[in-house]
Amino acid sequence: MAEPILNVKDFSLYYGKKKSIKEISMDFYPNEITSLIGPSGSGKSTLLRSINRMNDLVPGVTTTGTITYKDRNIYGPRMDTVELRKDIGMVFQQPNPFPFSIYENVVYGLRLKGEKDKAVLDEAVENSLKAANIWDEVKDILHKSALGLSGGQQQRVCIARVLAVNPDILLLDEPTSALDPISSDKIESMLLELKEKYTILIVTHSMQQASRISDKTAFFLDGELIEYDKTKSIFLNPKDQRTEDYVSGKFG
C-alpha cells in the first residue's frame, strides 16, 4: 500500500472554548478521493480547512495534535502557509472567481509567483482549463470576464485556478451543492480524472456523490470521526450503528 500523503494525529480544534474537532486520527492516501460526510455542524469543513490552515484566519482558534504533510507538521513553527496553500489548494461551495478575465483568473497564482513569460502562462491556462474540463467551452472567450460564466463554469474555472499552481492535494468544500445536476456531473467526472494526478478530499452532503466518486469515506458526528473505511464498506456494511443510521437517511 502507498505511503499516506497526509497524516492527522490526535488532532483537536477549538473555536474559543468550543471543541469542534475531537482527537481525530486518520491517514489520507495519494491518488484517492476521500469524502467527508456527516450532519451539519459535525466538523467536516473545520477539518478540511485545518489541512491548509485556513482556520488560522479565524480569531480565537487553537489546535492540539498534528497534521503531517510529506513528513512536515503543518502546524510546526516553520511552516510557510502561503507555500502550503499552493501545495494544498481549496475550492469552496460558492464559486468565487475574481472580477477579471478567465485568463487572468487562471494565471493569478503564477503571476503572484512572479511568472511573466507569456508562453508559460498561455500553456498553464490551456492545461489547467483542459484538466478542469472547461477548455472547449471557454477557449474563444479567454479574455472575457469570468463573472459572465454560469455557476458551473465559474466553479470549473476556480478549479483550474487552483490546478495552475500545481498542487498535490485538492480540498473541495461542497463544490457542487450550489450547482445544477448537469454541472455537478461535469465536476464529478473531472474529479475522477484528476485523481490520477492529485489527492482529493471532498466534503459532501450527497450520499450519492460520495458513493459515486470516492474511494474512501469518513463519517463525522459532533466533531468525532465515527467511521472511516472504503466507500463500499461505509455504505453497504457500516460497522457503527450511527454510520448506518446516517447513510440510510435516518438523521442529518
Ligand SMILES: Nc1ncnc2c1ncn2[C@@H]1O[C@H](COP(=O)(O)OP(=O)(O)OP(=O)(O)O)[C@@H](O)[C@H]1O
Ligand atoms: N468560525 C467559527 N467560529 C465559531 N464556531 C465555528 C466556526 N466555524 C464553525 N464553527 C462551529 O464548529 C462546529 C463544526 O462546524 P463545521 O462548519 O466544521 O461543520 P460541518 O460539518 O462542515 O457543517 P456543514 O455541513 O453545515 O457545513 C459547529 O458547531 C460550528 O458552529
